[in-house]
Structure formats: structure tokens, C-alpha cells
Amino acid sequence: MLELRAVSKRFGGVVATDDVTLDVVRGEVHALIGPNGAGKTTLVGQISGVLPTDSGRILFNGADITRLKAHARVAAGLARSYQITSIFRRYSVLENLALAVQARSGSSFRFWRPVTEEHALFDEARAIAAEIGLSGREKTVAATLAHGEQRALEVGLALATHPQLVLLDEPMAGMGPQESQAMIALIERIRSRVSVLLVEHDMDAVFRLATRISVLVDGRLIATGAPQAIRADPAVRRAYLGEELAA
Amino acid sequence: MRAIAVFVLLALFPLAMQAMDNLFYVSLASRILIYAIAATSLNLVLGYGGMVSFGHAAFFGAGAFVVGILAVEGVRSAWIAWPVAVAVAALAALLIGAMSLRTRGVYFIMITLAFAQMMYYIFVSLKTYGGDDGLSLPGRSTIGIGTLGNDLVWYYVVLAILAAVLYGMHRLAHSRFGRVIAAIRENEARAEAIGFPVYRYKLLCFVIAGAVGGLAGALIANQSSYVSPSLLHWIQSGTLMIMVILGGVGRLWGGVIGAAILLGLEHLITDYRIGWLASLAPNYQDHAGLAIGIVLLAIVMLAPEGIAGLALNKKGK
Numbered sequence: 284m285l286e287l288r289a290v291s292k293r294f295g296g297v298v299a300t301d302d303v304t305l306d307v308v309r310g311e312v313h314a315l316i317g318p319n320g321a322g323k324t325t326l327v328g329q330i331s332g333v334l335p336t337d338s339g340r341i342l343f344n345g346a347d348i349t350r351l352k353a354h355a356r357v358a359a360g361l362a363r364s365y366q367i368t369s370i371f372r373r374y375s376v377l378e379n380l381a382l383a384v385q386a387r388s389g390s391s392f393r394f395w396r397p398v399t400e401e402h403a404l405f406d407e408a409r410a411i412a413a414e415i416g417l418s419g420r421e422k423t424v425a426a427t428l429a430h431g432e433q434r435a436l437e438v439g440l441a442l443a444t445h446p447q448l449v450l451l452d453e454p455m456a457g458m459g460p461q462e463s464q465a466m467i468a469l470i471e472r473i474r475s476r477v478s479v480l481l482v483e484h485d486m487d488a489v490f491r492l493a494t495r496i497s498v499l500v501d502g503r504l505i506a507t508g509a510p511q512a513i514r515a516d517p518a519v520r521r522a523y524l525g526e527e528l529a530a
Numbered sequence: 531m532r533a534i535a536v537f538v539l540l541a542l543f544p545l546a547m548q549a550m551d552n553l554f555y556v557s558l559a560s561r562i563l564i565y566a567i568a569a570t571s572l573n574l575v576l577g578y579g580g581m582v583s584f585g586h587a588a589f590f591g592a593g594a595f596v597v598g599i600l601a602v603e604g605v606r607s608a609w610i611a612w613p614v615a616v617a618v619a620a621l622a623a624l625l626i627g628a629m630s631l632r633t634r635g636v637y638f639i640m641i642t643l644a645f646a647q648m649m650y651y652i653f654v655s656l657k658t659y660g661g662d663d664g665l666s667l668p669g670r671s672t673i674g675i676g677t678l679g680n681d682l683v684w685y686y687v688v689l690a691i692l693a694a695v696l697y698g699m700h701r702l703a704h705s706r707f708g709r710v711i712a713a714i715r716e717n718e719a720r721a722e723a724i725g726f727p728v729y730r731y732k733l734l735c736f737v738i739a740g741a742v743g744g745l746a747g748a749l750i751a752n753q754s755s756y757v758s759p760s761l762l763h764w765i766q767s768g769t770l771m772i773m774v775i776l777g778g779v780g781r782l783w784g785g786v787i788g789a790a791i792l793l794g795l796e797h798l799i800t801d802y803r804i805g806w807l808a809s810l811a812p813n814y815q816d817h818a819g820l821a822i823g824i825v826l827l828a829i830v831m832l833a834p835e836g837i838a839g840l841a842l843n844k845k846g847k
Contacts, residue, residue, distance in 0.1 A: 331723065333719070333722075333723070352722075352727070353722050353723060354722050354725050354726055354727045354728065355727075357723065357724060357725030358725055362723070362724070362725075363723060365720075365723075369717060369719060369720045369723070370717070370720065371713055371716045371717050371720065372716070372717070373716060374713075374716070382709060382710075382713050382724065383724040383725075385706060385709065385710075386724045386725035386726050387725050390706075391706040391707060391709075391710050391726065391731075392706075392707060392734070393705055393706040393707055394701065394702050394705045394706075394707045394708075395701050395702075395705055396705060396706075397701075397704040397705065398704060398705065398706055398708075398709050399704070401706075440720070440723075440724055441723075441724075443724070444724050444725050
């Protein structure tokens with residue numbers, strides 16, 4: 284459903300992503316791994332439309348979205364979460380989620396009727412809060428949530444837009460083992476209805492969740508394949524996995 | 531409820547003044563209410579939308595000049611002149627906003643300032659319509675059943691418009707659109723990432739504010755039947771901004787409170803001579819700006835969220 288064709292991005296003289304060709308198939312959890320600075324977040328930025336792509340093409344459901352604005356990609360069914368938590372900190376959990384639901388349910392160029400009368404928005408927001416494990420925390424202001432809860436809300440905002448494909452940029456960043464388990468469980472729950480491109484350093488999570496794994500090193504894709512094949516790939520072990528697995 | 535109480539008091543004010551035979555204050559109050567509308571419109575972009583526009587006087591002044599020019603050309607009906615003023619201000623806001631909103635932060639402040647100054651110089655050089663000297667109107671607008679020349683009638687017209695603007699802004703703030711605008715102010719990147727076309731929302735917010743600013747301009751032209759290019763000057767933009775900051779950025783009543791304090795202070799300082807102060811500095815009233823500055827500084831230090839914010843916090847929010 285997502286096809287990257289020779290996608291590249293340079294920042295000045297630095298090549299961040301270099302000629303990346305990659306497919307995400309409907310229904311899979313596709314993990315994108317690689318050392319720090321490999322260009323993973325840059326690639327997520329390019330796919331989500333936050334960063335312009337210098338060369339190459341990005342197709343989503345067969346349509347060329349290379350030049351599409353970020354908001355239009357969300358409307359097309361392509362949402363993302365951020366590595367560095369980006370939520371509406373002064374809003375409650377419920378207000379955060381209701382806003383994201385509002386973004387894709389009808390026009391928001393409406394100026395008169397109070398949002399609070401739109402019960403459908405808040406009912407759905409409540410359902411998402413339950414799904415991401417924040418039941419009972421709906422009224423809590425996002426800024427005062429625990430780190431793991433903020434990470435869950437971060438993913439929840441992306442899910443609330445009803446994506447077909449969600450880009451999760453290190454959802455487990457900074458999480459303790461228990462919180463990581465909750466996040467893994469969440470991804471297990473949603474994978475039947477949403478395809479996932481998962482950028483993650485937690486190899487335990489990656490090998491438990493991934494249908495396929497792609498490895499990015501210095502902006503270049505050095506391998507794509509099933510988890511067992513990636514684990515055995517000598518180039519991958521040399522470049523990245525060796526030290527991770529040895530640890 | 532509190533809002534209704536305030537408007538009842540404001541509605542009774544001219545009657546009290548009439549009883550005391552002091553109609554000058556009715557005129558001063560109309561002026562304050564007009565500036566309250568202008569400051570409220572700026573608060574929509576600045577406070578609700580988080581866009582620090584330093585050129586809001588452009589729309590205020592444009593609205594005033596449209597009414598002035600139309601009146602000189604013989605079109606004095608408020609039903610025609612005022613909507614045209616609003617439309618011209620909205621169009622100006624659309625053009626200026628479309629370009630300015632491609633920038634952010636300090637650049638946005640500077641570019642809105644630059645556009646407003648350009649419009650200021652356009653009206654200064656418009657010799658046919660007064661140029662530097664400004665333009666005197668043959669009188670206030672007419673509304674079919676008569677002119678708005680009577681200061682009492684005028685006061686109530688302005689009060690009704692302020693009430694409508696505040697109610698509209700209240701509804702807007704809680705509507706879908708208002709939520710999106712607030713979300714953009716809170717976290718613009720995320721608002722885009724959950725699917726809102728941020729630029730379009732900001733532009734529309736800017737245009738609505740410009741249109742209401744133009745309406746306030748149409749009123750100020752009528753207030754003294756005189757329009758001057760100084761209405762578009764950057765100092766005017768700054769004054770409106772000070773009103774918003776004083777009253778409360780992003781607070782419904784911020785613009786009203788700010789306008790009342792600033793213009794009220796100005797009047798107090800220039801019209802009442804304080805004996806002991808005059809014996810220290812005989813011509814202190816010629817430097818009202820300094821005195822106002824000191825008072826403003828004190829207010830901002832003591833109430834960093836504006837007077838409206840202070841009142842809210844006292845109540846435990």
C-alpha cells in the first residue's frame with residue numbers, strides 16, 4: 284500500500300536518506316531499524332509529508348503523494364506518531380483525542396455550534412482512550428500524564444484519525460519494560476485493522492511484532508526481509524544487529 | 531450571567547450621565563466601546579489564534595477610510611457603507627494574510643507591520659481624500675430612519691455591535707473552528723499531523739479578525755466624523771496590541787477591559803490635574819505617555835495574564 288521509489292533527502296551536504304526503495308504491504312507490521320542517525324526519522328518525515336523529498340517518488344494506495352501536504356496525506360489514511368512526544372499538552376486526554384477525531388469527521392469550518400454538543404466526537408474519543416489504556420484518565424490534562432501515558436496518547440492521536448497505515452516513530456522511546464509491554468499489546472490489538480510502519484530500537488519488540496524488517500544504515504536500505512532472514516543476514520549483523528544481539 | 535450584568539450596566543450608563551447632565555462621558559464611552567471592538571478583533575488573531583499581528587491598524591484604518599471616502603462621495607447610508615468597509619478590510623486581510631502567514635515568529639510580526647505601514651503611506655499620499663490632513667465627513671452615517679447624529683442613539687448602536695461581536699466570538703471560540711484555531715496555537719505541527727490544513731484555518735481567522743477590525747474602523751470614522759491616516763499608523767497597531775495584552779490575551783473580555791483602561795487612563799491623566807504631582811512636575815500632563823507607561827508596566831508586572839486573567843485566577847479558575 285505504501286511504495287517508496289528511490290527516495291532521497293539531503294540536508295546541505297549531508298545525505299539523510301539515499302535512494303530508498305521500500306514497500307509496506309497492507310496488513311503487515313513493517314519494522315524499520317538501524318543505528319542512530321541512519322535516517323529513520325527523516326524517512327518518516329518524508330512519508331508523512333513534513334519534510335519535502337528531494338528526489339524519488341512516494342506512492343500510497345497507488346496514488347503519487349510525493350508532493351501532497353501533510354494534512355492531505357492524513358486525509359488519505361496515512362497518519363504518524365512522533366519520536367519526541369507532540370501532544371496538546373494543555374488539553375485533557377479526551378480533548379486531545381476528540382480533536383483528532385474531529386479532524387477527519389466532517390468539515391471543521393463550522394463557527395457556531397459548540398463542539399461539546401457533538402457527543403459522537405467524544406464517544407469515539409472515549410473508545411480510543413480505552414483502546415490505548417487511558418480509561419479513567421480522560422479528564423487528566425495531557426501535560427500531567429506519566430511518560431508512558433503520554434506516549435500512549437501520542438499513538439492514540441494518530442489512531443484517532445482512522446489511518447489505513449500508521450507510522451510509529453519509536454513508540455517505546457524512554458519506556459520502562461512494563462510500559463513497553465503495554466505498547467506491544469496495543470500494536471497487537473490494532474494490527475488487524477491498521478498496517479504499521481514501526482521505527483523502533485527495542486529489538487525484543489521488533490522481533491515480536493514485525494512481519495518484515497527493513498534495515499537502514501547511513502541513509503541506505505541494506506536489507507528487507509522476514510525477521511529470521513534479517514537476523515541471519517551477515518551484512519545486517521556487521522552493520523547493526525551484531526552488537527544489539529550480543530548485548 | 532456576568533456578561534448580561536455588564537451590558538445592563540453599560541446600557542444604563544448614558545441615562546445616568548443624562549441625569550447628571552454630563553453627555554461628554556457618553557461620547558467618551560462610545561469611543562472606548564469602538565476601541566473595545568477593534569481590540570477584541572485583534573485578540574481573535576493574537577490571543578485565540580496565536581498570530582502576533584503587528585499590523586491590525588491597517589484593517590481598522592481601511593474600514594474608517596471606506597466610510598469616509600463613501601460619505602464624501604455622497605454615500606452615507608450605513609447599510610451600504612459599513613458592509614463595504616467590512617468587505618474591503620476582509621479583502622485586505624486576505625491579501626496580507628495570504629502572504630504573511632507563510633512566515634512565522636518575528637518575521638510574521640515584521641511583515642504584518644510592513645504591510646500596514648505600506649497602507650498607511652498609501653492613504654497619506656491620497657491627496658484627493660485629505661492625505662496627511664485626514665478627511666472630514668459631512669456627518670455620521672444614516673440608517674434610513676434618520677442619522678446617527680444623536681450621541682445617545684450612537685452609543686446604543688455601538689454597544690449593540692460590541693455585544694454582537696463578543697457573543698459571536700464566544701460562539702466561535704467554542705465551535706469546531708475555534709477548537710482548531712486553539713489547537714494550532716497550542717501545537718501547530720501536531721494540528722497539521724492529525725489532518726488539519728493549518729494554513730487555511732489561520733488565514734480564515736486572520737480574515738475574520740480583519741473584517742471585524744474594519745467594522746470598528748467604520749464606527750470610529752463616525753465617532754468624530756473625521757478620519758486620519760494616523761488610524762493606520764503602526765502606533766495605532768501598537769495601541770491595540772497594548773489593549774489586548776493589558777486586558778488579557780485570549781480572554782473574551784480582554785479587548786474590552788484593555789480599551790477601557792488605556793483610554794480611561796489617558797483621559798484621567800490629561801483632564802485631571804493632581805495637585806501634588808503638578809507641584810513636583812508642573813507640565814507632567816504634557817507627558818501623559820510616560821505616566822501611562824508606568825501604570826501599564828505596573829499592571830503587566832502584577833497581572834501577567836492581563837486584568838481578565840487576574841479576575842479569573844482570583845476565583846480559583
